[in-house]
Amino acid sequence: xxxxxxxxxxxxxxxxxxxxxxxxxxxxxxxxxxxxxxxxxxxxxxxxxxxxxxxxxxxxxxxxxxxxxxxxxxxxxxxxxxxxxxxxxxxxxxxxxxxxxxxxxxxxxxxxxxxxxxxxxxxxxxxxxxxxxxxxxxxxxxxxxxxxxxxxxxxxxxxxxxxxxxxxxxxxxxxxxxxxxxxxxxxxxxxxxxxxx
Numbered sequence: 001x002x003x004x005x006x007x008x009x010x011x012x013x014x015x016x017x018x019x020x021x022x023x024x025x026x027x028x029x030x031x032x033x034x035x036x037x038x039x040x041x042x043x044x045x046x047x048x049x050x051x052x053x054x055x056x057x058x059x060x061x062x063x064x065x066x067x068x069x070x071x072x073x074x075x076x077x078x079x080x081x082x083x084x085x086x087x088x089x090x091x092x093x094x095x096x097x098x099x100x101x102x103x104x105x106x107x108x109x110x111x112x113x114x115x116x117x118x119x120x121x122x123x124x125x126x127x128x129x130x131x132x133x134x135x136x137x138x139x140x141x142x143x144x145x146x147x148x149x150x151x152x153x154x155x156x157x158x159x160x161x162x163x164x165x166x167x168x169x170x171x172x173x174x175x176x177x178x179x180x181x182x183x184x185x186x187x188x189x190x191x192x193x194x195x196x197x
Contacts, residue, residue: 005071005072006071006074007069007071008076009062009076009077010076010139013081013117013120014061014083014088015063015084015088016058016061016063017089017116018112019090020091020101020102025088026088030057030060030061031057034057034060043065044069046068047059063117066119066120072128073126074163075120075131076129076159077129077131078131078134078135079109079110079114079131079175080106080133080134080135080136080178081136081137082137084113085109089106091105091106093106094106095179106178107177110177114131121172127172128158129171129172129174130150130158130159130173131150131173132148132173132175132181133180133181133184134178134181136184140155147185149183150173151173158170158172158173
């Protein structure tokens with residue numbers, strides 16, 4: 001009998017990035033949790049062994065661990081994850097209520113996220129993704145699975161194409177910038193930012 005391991009990450013591609021003011025808001029928190037909970041044994045060991053001891057906390061962030069993952073992997077994440085916007089970017093508004101430097105920070109976030117998402121985008125064909133431009137968090141735990149599309153592909157269809165290894169190029173959908181996706185009519189699981197919008 002042959003066993004195959006596959007991974008589906010849902011809204012957990014949290015990135016090491018600067019906040020709106022150019023400061024490290026999330027990094028010290030992750031470094032603290034990494035050390036306090038001694039998570040070195042629970043993160044990818046290939047990442048740990050290839051990283052200097054003083055930087056091994058990086059293996060707690062998706063962008064640093066992803067290049068070391070060899071299992072089939074599907075990343076389901078909004079490019080505008082509503083947990084990351086206030087907790088990493090330190091942005092406490094959403095369009096159309098963002099103005100001035102907040103609007104610029106929101107617009108610039110997509111580039112920052114996609115740069116950190118490069119290990120998924122440039123990875124092997126065993127890596128699939130559905131990276132929409134919806135203002136949401138944990139969309140697979142809602143009806144978004146049957147509503148959100150990128151082009152003509154539903155979220156669930158993209159995942160199924162990847163999982164069942166249907167034809168080359170299927171199972172990797174990357175959305176354009178916000179607000180290009182007309183299926184993003186609802187926000188799911190966004191309590192962190194809904195309270196300030």
